[in-house]
Amino acid sequence: MNFNKCSRCGNFYVSEGNVCPKCSPKDNRELSTFKEYIDANGLNNSLDTISGETGISVKNLNRFLNYEGFEQYKQNIDLNSTIGNQGIIFN
Numbered sequence: 001m002n003f004n005k006c007s008r009c010g011n012f013y014v015s016e017g018n019v020c021p022k023c024s025p026k027d028n029r030e031l032s033t034f035k036e037y038i039d040a041n042g043l044n045n046s047l048d049t050i051s052g053e054t055g056i057s058v059k060n061l062n063r064f065l066n067y068e069g070f071e072q073y074k075q076n077i078d079l080n081s082t083i084g085n086q087g088i089i090f091n
């Protein structure tokens with residue numbers, strides 16, 4: 001049996017998915033909010049700004065970017081991000 005650790009609440013669970021069954025509805029809701037935001041605004045803003053506008057924490061936004069289907073967006077935000085993290089390359 002495989003135990004997964006929920007990325008939202010830290011609880012262990014055995015079902016499929018990125019988060020535990022308890023967090024799953026909220027995670028899906030935030031994920032679609034994030035996708036709608038990207039569709040409407042693109043990923044030109046920093047995750048800090050997106051977090052402020054969507055109410056989704058930066059930690060969760062980062063996690064969503066690792067979800068399937070976000071690869072293209074992730075490349076985008078790595079280049080454009082204004083957040084002070086290691087993802088920024090100074091030329």
Ligand SMILES: [Zn+2]
Pocket residue numbers: 006007008009010011019020021022023024
């Ligand atoms: Zn959870």
